[in-house]
Amino acid sequence: MPESASPLRCTALHILHQELGGRMVPFAGWSMPVQYPTGVAAEHLHCRAAASLFDVSHMAQLSLRSADGTHAVLAALESVIPADLIGLAPFQQRYGLLTTQSGGIRDDCMVTRRDSDVFMVVNASNAEADIDYLRAALPPSIAITPLADQSLVALQGPLAVSAIRSLDPAVDSLIFMTGEFLSLDGIDCFTTRSGYTGEDGFEISVPTNSAEHLARFLLNIANVAPAGLGARDTLRLEAGLCLHGHDISLDTSPIEAALTWAIPKVRRAGGERAGCYPGAEIIEHQLTSGPTRRRVGLTSDERVPVREGATIVNHHGVQVGRVTSGTVTPTLGRPIAMAYLDTELATASAAAPTKGSVFAEVRGKQVLMAITTMPFVPHKYVRRPSVRTPTTSTSPDSEQS
Amino acid sequence: MTTYFTPEHEWITIDEAGNATVGITDHAQEALGDVVFVDFPTVGFAIDAGGNAGVVESVKAVSDIYCPVAGTVTEVNDALSTDPTTVNSDPQGAGWFFKLSGVDPSALDGMMDEAAYTTYLTTLP
Numbered sequence: 001m002p003e004s005a006s007p008l009r010c011t012a013l014h015i016l017h018q019e020l021g022g023r024m025v026p027f028a029g030w031s032m033p034v035q036y037p038t039g040v041a042a043e044h045l046h047c048r049a050a051a052s053l054f055d056v057s058h059m060a061q062l063s064l065r066s067a068d069g070t071h072a073v074l075a076a077l078e079s080v081i082p083a084d085l086i087g088l089a090p091f092q093q094r095y096g097l098l099t100t101q102s103g104g105i106r107d108d109c110m111v112t113r114r115d116s117d118v119f120m121v122v123n124a125s126n127a128e129a130d131i132d133y134l135r136a137a138l139p140p141s142i143a144i145t146p147l148a149d150q151s152l153v154a155l156q157g158p159l160a161v162s163a164i165r166s167l168d169p170a171v172d173s174l175i176f177m178t179g180e181f182l183s184l185d186g187i188d189c190f191t192t193r194s195g196y197t198g199e200d201g202f203e204i205s206v207p208t209n210s211a212e213h214l215a216r217f218l219l220n221i222a223n224v225a226p227a228g229l230g231a232r233d234t235l236r237l238e239a240g241l242c243l244h245g246h247d248i249s250l251d252t253s254p255i256e257a258a259l260t261w262a263i264p265k266v267r268r269a270g271g272e273r274a275g276c277y278p279g280a281e282i283i284e285h286q287l288t289s290g291p292t293r294r295r296v297g298l299t300s301d302e303r304v305p306v307r308e309g310a311t312i313v314n315h316h317g318v319q320v321g322r323v324t325s326g327t328v329t330p331t332l333g334r335p336i337a338m339a340y341l342d343t344e345l346a347t348a349s350a351a352a353p354t355k356g357s358v359f360a361e362v363r364g365k366q367v368l369m370a371i372t373t374m375p376f377v378p379h380k381y382v383r384r385p386s387v388r389t390p391t392t393s394t395s396p397d398s399e400q401s
Numbered sequence: 402m403t404t405y406f407t408p409e410h411e412w413i414t415i416d417e418a419g420n421a422t423v424g425i426t427d428h429a430q431e432a433l434g435d436v437v438f439v440d441f442p443t444v445g446f447a448i449d450a451g452g453n454a455g456v457v458e459s460v461k462a463v464s465d466i467y468c469p470v471a472g473t474v475t476e477v478n479d480a481l482s483t484d485p486t487t488v489n490s491d492p493q494g495a496g497w498f499f500k501l502s503g504v505d506p507s508a509l510d511g512m513m514d515e516a517a518y519t520t521y522l523t524t525l526p
């Protein structure tokens with residue numbers, strides 16, 4: 001990725017990252033830890049087994065307000081995001097896609113309805129463009145404020161809830177994709193039970209001047225360890241979650257990306273608030289007639305990593321797709337990848353999930369890969385309220401909300 | 402046997418008969434992180450000095466391996482196919498990559514010894 005000449009921005013946890021031995025790399029204009037001395041694999045496994053703290057302050061947090069209340073903000077957002085946002089209950093959160101006129105994906109985001117504003121989190125690499133776009137696309141009555149004085153950390157993993165509970169028992173009122181203001185060591189933090197690892201966990205919006213204090217406090221809790229962007233990437237890939245700029249982009253539609261679930265019935269043809277978002281006609285057409293390619297998961301019994309950009313060919317050597325993300329997963333110890341495949345192959349495999357296979361080309365060699373459904377490891381989202389022991393439910397698909 | 406080092410962070414040892422062993426340095430494995438795959442050169446192939454001699458991959462990075470000297474590949478470390486993490490745990494021992502025959506010992510002239518390589522590492526950013 002080409003880096004601009006402008007100096008990298010540092011998060012509030014920069015000194016802590018250095019103290020922990022984090023290997024700092026440029027990412028979307030920020031200096032971020034890609035890993036700590038434990039390494040990507042150990043950090044990945046720790047998150048699946050215990051609780052990991054990620055600095056995700058590079059992502060942009062926005063507050064959207066209207067004098068007419070949050071309903072007006074959500075109604076306006078529905079003109080740029082084909083999700084059911086008006087239907088959000090107070091403090092409920094939803095995953096959304098900002099679509100383009102040509103049916104592509106400008107960015108993906110999280111939208112949460114709060115008491116007096118709507119809280120949005122967008123990707124770091126698109127933040128500036130998103131803010132400009134939203135200011136132009138939404139009516140002037142909607143005030144869009146980047147929350148410049150808020151940092152964002154994620155605590156993810158099966159033991160995340162007990163760590164947060166030791167600070168504020170009110171955490172037990174949260175289920176997956178809801179948020180609440182919690183008092184964490186006396187710091188007022190807007191906390192959502194969500195994340196991007198496939199695990200139960202939290203994303204915590206904390207005032208920047210208290211962020212380092214909170215991070216140190218969380219890291220002092222038993223079983224909590226820091227994890228970098230490297231582990232975040234392998235975790236989200238295992239969870240079948242898309243990375244914008246790679247698995248989804250301006251050139252991929254939500255239907256091609258197999259994110260149809262993010263467009264609920266109410267926004268589809270025949271629905272109460274159908275269409276009326278950028279690219280609606282193209283996306284509706286793909287919904288009814290099917291796209292020409294679709295995002296699928298690939299796994300292999302071989303050991304060679306199959307990475308982004310690898311060409312996928314069928315048994316006759318004809319190109320049928322391309323890999324958009326790939327790694328060797330620390331949990332499964334084998335290559336996994338996301339790829340766009342010609343629909344015929346992608347659909348046939350969905351009907352007979354174990355039968356479809358293709359070859360990925362790696363340095364002139366062909367690696368046999370099976371076409372599979374995602375996630376590669378089951379999600380562990382907590383969808384029902386619990387008191388002491390969290391009831392974890394595993395979802396068979398990549399549905400997030 | 403003296404171990405020599407390249408600026409690309411490979412190490413090489415050679416015996417009097419011109420048989421050499423090649424691997425990557427501790428600094429290289431540290432920079433790569435968790436190694437998940439090693440792609441070896443083909444046994445029996447002759448490789449020029451500086452020629453491509455495979456690939457080492459970590460979770461995040463792919464790095465080419467260059468042959469420090471000309472020679473013919475006689476053996477590759479198949480144990481790394483089942484446990485590539487040996488490259489991390491013992492890069493200059495059990496984590497060797499491949500062996501060469503027919504190496505001209507004078508090819509090592511001017512290469513860094515351990516002291517020179519250690520000094521070289523301090524000059525890196």
